[in-house]
Amino acid sequence: MNDKNRLFRTTRSTDPEVQESPIHFLKSLSTSENLFFIRNHFPYPTLNSKISLRIYGEVYKPLVFHFEHFKQMKSKSLKVMLECAGNKRSKFEPRVYGEQWENGAISQGTWRGITLNELFKYTGIKSNVQEVVFEGYDFGERPDGKHASFIRSLPISKALHSDTIIAYEYNGSPLSFKRGGPLRLIVPQWYAMASVKWLKNIYLVEKPFSGPFQTDDYVYYPNKTNKDNAFPVTTVNVNTTIQQPLNFSKLGVGEHEIKGISWSGKGKIVEVAVSINDSEWISADLKKNSQGYTWTPWSYKWKVKHKGHYSIRAKATDSTGSTQPFRAYWNQKGYGYNAIDTIYINIE
Amino acid sequence: MNDKNRLFRTTRSTDPEVQESPIHFLKSLSTSENLFFIRNHFPYPTLNSKISLRIYGEVYKPLVFHFEHFKQMKSKSLKVMLECAGNKRSKFEPRVYGEQWENGAISQGTWRGITLNELFKYTGIKSNVQEVVFEGYDFGERPDGKHASFIRSLPISKALHSDTIIAYEYNGSPLSFKRGGPLRLIVPQWYAMASVKWLKNIYLVEKPFSGPFQTDDYVYYPNKTNKDNAFPVTTVNVNTTIQQPLNFSKLGVGEHEIKGISWSGKGKIVEVAVSINDSEWISADLKKNSQGYTWTPWSYKWKVKHKGHYSIRAKATDSTGSTQPFRAYWNQKGYGYNAIDTIYINIE
Structure with missing residues (x-):
C-alpha cells in the first residue's frame, strides 16, 4: 500500500x-x-x-x-x-x-x-x-x-x-x-x-x-462571568505535545520510545522532562534543533517491566525559564492552552 | 475551491x-x-x-x-x-x-x-x-x-x-x-x-x-477489576449521533436545524426525540428511511431567542422498544457506547 x-x-x-x-x-x-x-x-x-x-x-x-x-x-x-x-x-x-x-x-x-x-x-x-x-x-x-x-x-x-x-x-x-x-x-x-x-x-x-x-x-478573559483583567493574545506559550505513543493506547512490556515536540514563542527549548506515574522528572533527549522558529523534537526511552496502568507526563522549559503549568490558564475563549502534556497507557 | x-x-x-x-x-x-x-x-x-x-x-x-x-x-x-x-x-x-x-x-x-x-x-x-x-x-x-x-x-x-x-x-x-x-x-x-x-x-x-x-x-466485561459476567459483542445497540451543529459551537439567536442520524441493529428507528436544556422530549422529523440496514437521518427545527448556554440531547427508539440510556453501559474494553447524545451550544 x-x-x-x-x-x-x-x-x-x-x-x-x-x-x-x-x-x-x-x-x-x-x-x-x-x-x-x-x-x-x-x-x-x-x-x-x-x-x-x-x-x-x-x-x-x-x-x-x-x-x-x-x-x-x-x-x-x-x-x-x-x-x-x-x-x-x-x-x-x-x-x-x-x-x-x-x-x-x-x-x-x-x-x-x-x-x-x-x-x-x-x-x-x-x-x-x-x-x-x-x-x-x-x-x-x-x-x-x-x-x-x-x-x-x-x-x-x-x-x-x-x-x-x-x-x-x-x-x-x-x-x-x-x-x-x-x-x-x-x-x-x-x-x-x-x-x-x-x-x-x-x-x-x-x-x-x-x-x-x-x-x-484573541483576547484572554480570565474570569468566568465578566471581561475584567483582559489582555491580548500575542506570543506562543511554551508547550509540548507527546506524539507517540497515543493517549489511552495499549502496549506490551519492554522498551518503548516516547516521542514528542516542544516549542515556545519566547525562546529556544532548553529542556524537556518526562515523569512516569508522577515519579521524578527525567530529561529527554532533545534532537538537534533546526534553525529558525520551529519546534524541538525529543525522545525518551521508556523501559517498562510490569503490566498495569501508567501516566506519562512531559513538560518543556525554554531559554527564558518559562515552563509549562500543571493546569492550563483557563480563559473564556480557550486560548493558549499549555498544561504539561499527559498520556495514559495500559501495559498488557 | x-x-x-x-x-x-x-x-x-x-x-x-x-x-x-x-x-x-x-x-x-x-x-x-x-x-x-x-x-x-x-x-x-x-x-x-x-x-x-x-x-x-x-x-x-x-x-x-x-x-x-x-x-x-x-x-x-x-x-x-x-x-x-x-x-x-x-x-x-x-x-x-x-x-x-x-x-x-x-x-x-x-x-x-x-x-x-x-x-x-x-x-x-x-x-x-x-x-x-x-x-x-x-x-x-x-x-x-x-x-x-x-x-x-x-x-x-x-x-x-x-x-x-x-x-x-x-x-x-x-x-x-x-x-x-x-x-x-x-x-x-x-x-x-x-x-x-x-x-x-x-x-x-x-x-x-x-x-x-x-x-x-469483542467481549463486554462490565466489572472494573475482573472478567465476571462477560458476554460477547454482537448486535449493534440503538444509537444516535447529532451531526450538526457541532459540540461546543457558537451560534446566533434565530432558527437552527439540528440534524443527526440514528440506527439500531435490533430493528427500525421509530422515534427520535430532542430535549433542549432538559425540558420535555419533542419528536424530530425522521427522513424517509432507505431500504436495508441503514441509519435514519432526522432533523429538528430549533428556534432560540435568547443568548446563553444550551444543552441539546437526542435519543432514538427502535421498533423493538429499545432506547438509549442516559449513561452508557460501561465495560472494560469500551464497546457499544450508546448513551443519549448531547451537545452544548453557546448562543451569542
Whole structure:
C-alpha cells in the first residue's frame, strides 16, 4: 500500500473550512502543504487574478503593489512554526466554546517573502505610527450576526522586526490559495491569528486599532462571568505535545520510545522532562534543533517491566525559564492552552 | 475551491491503519469509498493476484473457490451500515484504553455479494454444525506480544441468514483492498468486527470457536477489576449521533436545524426525540428511511431567542422498544457506547 495515502487532516468544519494536522504522525520537521492545519474565519474569498496590496495611512507615499513587484525585491527565507491560539482548546476544564481543537492546530515549514522594512522603504513611515494594520480579503458574518473582514494589527516594533515577512512561497513553491496566498503575513513567535492571510491592505495608524478579531476575539478573559483583567493574545506559550505513543493506547512490556515536540514563542527549548506515574522528572533527549522558529523534537526511552496502568507526563522549559503549568490558564475563549502534556497507557 | 478537497478521514493510527469517517459532515446516505472508516488490527496483508477462499470442516465436500467463481453465482445487493464496536469509545467515563474513536467509526453503502447459503450448496453442511468460522488474510502481533490471525465465528443461524453475504462490490465498484477486498464478509446488524475482511478460510465447527478476537476482545466485561459476567459483542445497540451543529459551537439567536442520524441493529428507528436544556422530549422529523440496514437521518427545527448556554440531547427508539440510556453501559474494553447524545451550544 502507498504510504502517501495514509495521512489525512481531520475535518473540524467545512463552512468555513477548518482542518487539523495529523500531528501525532508527522515525522518531518517541515509540514507538507497538504497536511498543514487550516483555520479560516470566513468562506474563502474571491480573488482577482491580478492581486494588489495597498499601503496607506501614516506613510509619506501611499502605494499599491502588485504581485510581480514583490518578486523583484530582496527576499528572505525563514523556518517558522504557526500555532493557532485555540490549539488544544478541547482540553480546557471547564470546557469552552469554539473550535474543539485537539493537538493538531500547529504546523511549520519554510516561508519566503519580504520584510515590512523593505516595503516601507518605498512608502516611508511617519514618526507618530503606533501600529500597523493588516486586512485580509476574507470577510463574512460572525456568529453574533455582525459582518466583518479579517483585520489584525501589530505594534510597530513587531511589524518592523527583521523576521516579520510578507510571504509568497511555502517550502519552495508559490504560496497556495488555501495557505493564504498569494501574499500572507508571517509573524514568528506569535499565535497564528497574527499571520493574516490573503493580504489586501496594510495601513499605519497612530493609535491602537480595535476590531472584532483584535479586541473581542484573541483576547484572554480570565474570569468566568465578566471581561475584567483582559489582555491580548500575542506570543506562543511554551508547550509540548507527546506524539507517540497515543493517549489511552495499549502496549506490551519492554522498551518503548516516547516521542514528542516542544516549542515556545519566547525562546529556544532548553529542556524537556518526562515523569512516569508522577515519579521524578527525567530529561529527554532533545534532537538537534533546526534553525529558525520551529519546534524541538525529543525522545525518551521508556523501559517498562510490569503490566498495569501508567501516566506519562512531559513538560518543556525554554531559554527564558518559562515552563509549562500543571493546569492550563483557563480563559473564556480557550486560548493558549499549555498544561504539561499527559498520556495514559495500559501495559498488557 | 473544490468541495471534493474539503472532507477527509481522521487519522487515528498509521500502523495498523485506523481512520475515522467525517460523520458530522456526511450528507449522502451512501458513504463514498474514500470516506469509509478504516479499522485494521494488523498491517495490510499481502495477497496473491489469484485469490482463493477455502471451505472445510464439517462440510460434506471441502472446496476451494477462486474469485471468478463468485462472479458466476447468483448475487444480491444490500444497503448495510457498518459500525465498529468501539465507536464513541472516547466518551466512556471512566475512560477506557483502546482506539479513541469519537463518532466516526460508522459508514454505510451498498454491498453486492453472495449468501453463505449459496456457497454451502456446493459443499453441503453436516447437521452437527454450531458455528461458522471466518479467517482473514491479516495477521500479526497483538499488544500483549501474542501472534494471531484475525478470525471470528458466527452462530450457524446468523451465518445462514439470507442477508449475510460475502461481498465483492461496494457502491457498484469492485470491493477495494482497503475495504477488505476482494472478498469480505458482511454481517448486517452486528458490530463490524463480524464482517471479516480479506476472507481466506471458512470452516464449520461443531462447538463454539475460541480465539483472541472472539473470546478475549469483542467481549463486554462490565466489572472494573475482573472478567465476571462477560458476554460477547454482537448486535449493534440503538444509537444516535447529532451531526450538526457541532459540540461546543457558537451560534446566533434565530432558527437552527439540528440534524443527526440514528440506527439500531435490533430493528427500525421509530422515534427520535430532542430535549433542549432538559425540558420535555419533542419528536424530530425522521427522513424517509432507505431500504436495508441503514441509519435514519432526522432533523429538528430549533428556534432560540435568547443568548446563553444550551444543552441539546437526542435519543432514538427502535421498533423493538429499545432506547438509549442516559449513561452508557460501561465495560472494560469500551464497546457499544450508546448513551443519549448531547451537545452544548453557546448562543451569542
